[in-house]
Amino acid sequence: MKEQLGGGKRHSSTRRKFLEFLGTATGLLLTSCGHGFVKPINETEDPLIIELTDQEKQLLSFVSTLPKDHALRSQFIENPVATLVQHGIVPQDSQLNISKANRLLFYLVGNTELSERLGAIVHRYSALSQIRDVMTNDRLDVRFLREVEKDLASPDSLWKRVIEDQVYVLVSDPKVREILELKIEDSQIREYASRLAAAISGSLSKDGVRPTVVLALANVFVVANVNWKVNANIHYNANVNLNVNVNANTGGNSIGSRSSMVAEWIQFVDLFTRHAQEFTRHAQEQPGP
């Protein structure tokens, strides 16, 4: 007979009621003595709360309108700070910093055509359909990462091919090149994308780029794209996407109610931007032919 895990016992109704009564009485006694709870902390001498200034609230309100206003979004992508100054959100002498990654993020998230092209890559590699959602938050699967790491080391690596396809789609978009300040001619795109993809895949080893970070990029590329498709089908369907970030102690949260698609794009642009810039810097440091 299979061993039963756990020690659940059944009691008769009367006995259960008696035990419940006894339990409650004991509980009241123990609780009155301070036993039982994780001690709550209700006050702190130095709370970490930073109230938004009026200007920051204005900024938040303004950028919230961007996804719905195509013209304004385009203007913002061209020159974020100038757009904010023009609309009176920040003063002329503002020190506000908007990163390249954020410009790229705004460009990618609203760009259906580019997203479709990236998503289509996933369909060319059936093996990728198995890895959806394995890389986010609490489900960080390092064993899986190591399998990918092994794959990337092989000459016929599936992941290298995927990364190259994806980098090519991105780099061949003129606006992506402009945002990242990649100064390359159209005729050089294929070669550049190939070299950047190789750099990302770890073929070009470089101090400061850790193999696992390279690996992370590979995965985020794919996960972001797979989720783009998955969420299109599931996330908008009654908001009951059985997603991730599980709270095992309370079992409190299995349905992902966040905009997971945008969250994955955030990871995606951060890593892609960083690698593209590092690769460009690395290329500039090399002596010419």
Add this chain to the structure above:
Amino acid sequence: MNTVRPWKPGPSCLTILPTFRCTAACKNCCFGSHPWVPGRIPQEDILRYIREAARFESLSLVVFSGGECFLLGDDLVEAVALATRLGLATRCVTNGYWASSEKAALHRLIELRDAGLTELNLSTGDHHAQFVPIENILHGARAAAQLGIRVAIMVELQAERRVTKQVLLEHPLAQRLFDEHDLDPNETIVESPWVAMEDGEVPYDTNCLINADNVHLRSGCDSILSTIVVTPQKELFACCGITAEKIPEVKLGLLDQANMHDLYEAACNDFIKIWLAVDGPEKIVAWAAQKDPSIEWENRFAHQCDICRFMYQSPQIKRVIREHYQEVVGDVLLRFALLRS
């Protein structure tokens, strides 16, 4: 001239913890739940909170957790029915104590299904299984699937454990579950780190530890400002984090003394909560450690909520954040707007 309408945020999920009483008494339970914890939120208040929360246009889901929410009996059915009538999806989080057989599980779930229950979320693992056999979990899951209720099983993750996802998958009841129903095992059974309420109490699986090599894989907190939680003390929390009880900053106030909407709106003006939603505590801590290398954070935490508690409790991190947050404020607010648009 700026004519932008003020940004109006809203949560997508209301979690009600009606009681901290539970049929199990797991060591390291985040709320210290056990069978002898007295008290619960009165039913009329539960119903009122659901109605109040439903006034947030963004709200789509009501979760009943605890403690053990099935101890509410018929009150749980009534609360689920109200949320359903208000057009909201519902989820019950339970240890499955009531699913001692297939028949018992069906009996208990039919009335919840009829009330509109959308999802059943069953918790198990080495700690839970000391009190509730894993067979209960699988009976509950099969009954839910049979009744058309979505089901998820959460398994505690820590080093050297007996109850794993694989153990569940190999169980004959699980094999029947997946043979009979069109469910993806990887989506249905999910493992998640069990968090120590005190340092060193839980031996973490080293594969899950957060460090500079993998912090880039972490994303923002999808609970903060997205989920609001009502505790048995009728206190409103800004997230459903496991360690929330130990973070005063996420405790927004008592619902007997203030309006749910006012408390939430005030919380949305806190840049730190916005930053947590965008980048998550892992990246904030890693960023702070770049400014102050004396901050020791690598390979100490597995769960996002665990490192969040660390962030809020570390004087060094708090100092760095206060001194340097202006460097990131523009980028963070932009991303938050995208996440919530």
